[in-house]
Amino acid sequence: MPERSMAKARDRRDYERTASIISGALTVVGTSDLAMRGFTAAVRKTAKSQQQQMIADWLKNYTAPGQPGNAFFKNIRRLHPNVRRRFVAGMMANFFMRDPEYTKALLKERDITSPTTILISPSMRCNLRCVGCYAAEYDSEDDLSEEMVESIIDQGEEIGTRVYTMLGGEPFVWRPLLDIIERHPQSVFLVFTNATMINDRVADRILELGNVCPTISIEGGRESTDARRGEGTYDRIMAAMDRLRERGIMFAFSATATSQNIDEITSEPFADLMVEKGAFYGWYFSYMPVGREPDLSLMPTADQRNQLRKGVMHIRNTRPLLVADFWGDGTLTGGCLSGGRKYIHINNKGDVEPCIFAHFATDNIKDKPLIDCLCSDFFRDLRRMEPFGKNLLRPCPIIDHPAVMKKVVERNNAYPTHEGAETLINELQPGLHTYAASVRDVLNPVWQNEMPWAHKWLDADGDYQRRKQRGRDADVAPDEAGEPASEEVGALN
Numbered sequence: 001m002p003e004r005s006m007a008k009a010r011d012r013r014d015y016e017r018t019a020s021i022i023s024g025a026l027t028v029v030g031t032s033d034l035a036m037r038g039f040t041a042a043v044r045k046t047a048k049s050q051q052q053q054m055i056a057d058w059l060k061n062y063t064a065p066g067q068p069g070n071a072f073f074k075n076i077r078r079l080h081p082n083v084r085r086r087f088v089a090g091m092m093a094n095f096f097m098r099d100p101e102y103t104k105a106l107l108k109e110r111d112i113t114s115p116t117t118i119l120i121s122p123s124m125r126c127n128l129r130c131v132g133c134y135a136a137e138y139d140s141e142d143d144l145s146e147e148m149v150e151s152i153i154d155q156g157e158e159i160g161t162r163v164y165t166m167l168g169g170e171p172f173v174w175r176p177l178l179d180i181i182e183r184h185p186q187s188v189f190l191v192f193t194n195a196t197m198i199n200d201r202v203a204d205r206i207l208e209l210g211n212v213c214p215t216i217s218i219e220g221g222r223e224s225t226d227a228r229r230g231e232g233t234y235d236r237i238m239a240a241m242d243r244l245r246e247r248g249i250m251f252a253f254s255a256t257a258t259s260q261n262i263d264e265i266t267s268e269p270f271a272d273l274m275v276e277k278g279a280f281y282g283w284y285f286s287y288m289p290v291g292r293e294p295d296l297s298l299m300p301t302a303d304q305r306n307q308l309r310k311g312v313m314h315i316r317n318t319r320p321l322l323v324a325d326f327w328g329d330g331t332l333t334g335g336c337l338s339g340g341r342k343y344i345h346i347n348n349k350g351d352v353e354p355c356i357f358a359h360f361a362t363d364n365i366k367d368k369p370l371i372d373c374l375c376s377d378f379f380r381d382l383r384r385m386e387p388f389g390k391n392l393l394r395p396c397p398i399i400d401h402p403a404v405m406k407k408v409v410e411r412n413n414a415y416p417t418h419e420g421a422e423t424l425i426n427e428l429q430p431g432l433h434t435y436a437a438s439v440r441d442v443l444n445p446v447w448q449n450e451m452p453w454a455h456k457w458l459d460a461d462g463d464y465q466r467r468k469q470r471g472r473d474a475d476v477a478p479d480e481a482g483e484p485a486s487e488e489v490g491a492l493n
């Protein structure tokens with residue numbers, strides 16, 4: 001039996017056992033401060049690497065009496081046991097407790113690691129008609145088939161990926177969604193949704209499955225949400241959140257930051273509303289100039305990027321709400337996740353894209369096994385250069401180092417996956433370079449002077465230190481950004 005199959009069988013066995021132990025521990029942890037102290041002491045004791053010790057120290061402070069994490073863990077007890085076991089414990093088991101032999105075997109056989117998550121957009125259809133969105137132009141013939149999505153998840157599980165992020169369009173419009181999730185009980189599913197299709201029947205089914213976490217898109221308050229998504233949408237979102245909370249289902253929110261709304265989506269009233277409604281965590285994404293009518297003026301400015309970073313940190317430090325800024329928290333992940341380093345996106349046509357925001361591909365999942373798509377020259381080229389610069393507050397090859405995405409796309413002959421996608425590497429380049437320079441001027445001093453913990457964190461990250469030596473730093477050698485590493489690379493760092 002090949003090493004990978006043996007590791008896989010052991011991984012599956014261990015998963016059930018680990019999830020069950022974690023689930024049991026989670027029910028006890030929230031019962032008292034004493035139990036919480038015991039839990040953090042146990043985590044500290046098992047922490048081996050320097051980074052694990054830093055996490056353990058953070059957890060101890062985060063969960064101390066009066067701190068937001070204390071309430072966060074107590075709230076976990078509110079969740080339905082099925083959700084606690086299948087989603088929360090399943091997520092922790094999949095993220096933190098995976099058999100290292102499994103990864104080693106995959107590395108040895110194909111020189112890749114399995115993505116932490118695979119993003120799939122099975123359909124671009126949607127039941128809403130939001131401003132600036134073209135979902136109305138799609139019909140069911142444009143969808144991925146049920147068999148294809150099933151095959152992607154089977155292939156992903158085969159290489160150890162157990163977290164799937166379902167996007168769209170509106171994922172609940174795609175009818176087989178919950179049936180497929182039911183057939184994959186050892187994986188967990190984050191479903192990014194407008195929430196308007198989460199009625200009592202859907203909420204009951206989500207509860208029964210347990211391994212689903214709806215992540216609900218919201219634009220801030222009623223006025224902003226209804227202005228973009230249509231009259232009455234805000235009330236439908238609130239009603240869906242109530243249904244989920246009353247059943248003990250874990251859910252999150254997702255907000256897109258633009259140059260117009262940072263104050264609103266990072267405000268204390270908005271954070272308090274999300275806590276009151278029962279959200280456990282939230283994602284902040286910044287508007288990206290992609291899609292059919294990209295608009296650079298909607299991107300948060302350099303100062304607003306910093307404001308968003310601080311706002312997210314403030315919420316995390318003061319509310320039982322684990323929020324993350326997809327760019328500003330790039331340090332925690334060691335930089336960009338794209339190209340299969342941590343994730344990939346498969347669109348409704350089957351194109352395998354390096355990132356949800358990079359609409360280029362060289363492979364289609366209908367023509368090639370997933371593992372071969374992950375090994376493509378296009379993805380290897382991107383992975384070999386991550387991180388693209390040393391300041392991980394500016395991690396992105398699309399907006400922070402625009403020359404990188406352009407060069408990688410061009411030299412691998414990647415095709416645009418929809419009409420107009422190529423503007424990103426053509427017409428928009430001058431504007432993106434101006435934007436990237438302004439972000440550099442604001443965020444470089446922040447990186448150097450205000451984030452001592454980030455440097456300590458990265459010094460302890462062996463993988464990051466190795467990767468840092470391989471690629472050309474787009475700041476140090478802007479004209480060569482995107483070129484493959486060579487022996488002179490050391491001189492650039």
Ligand code: SF4
Binds near residue numbers: 326356
């Ligand atoms: S390409 Fe940009 S948006 Fe995509 S994962 Fe990397 S940093 Fe994030």
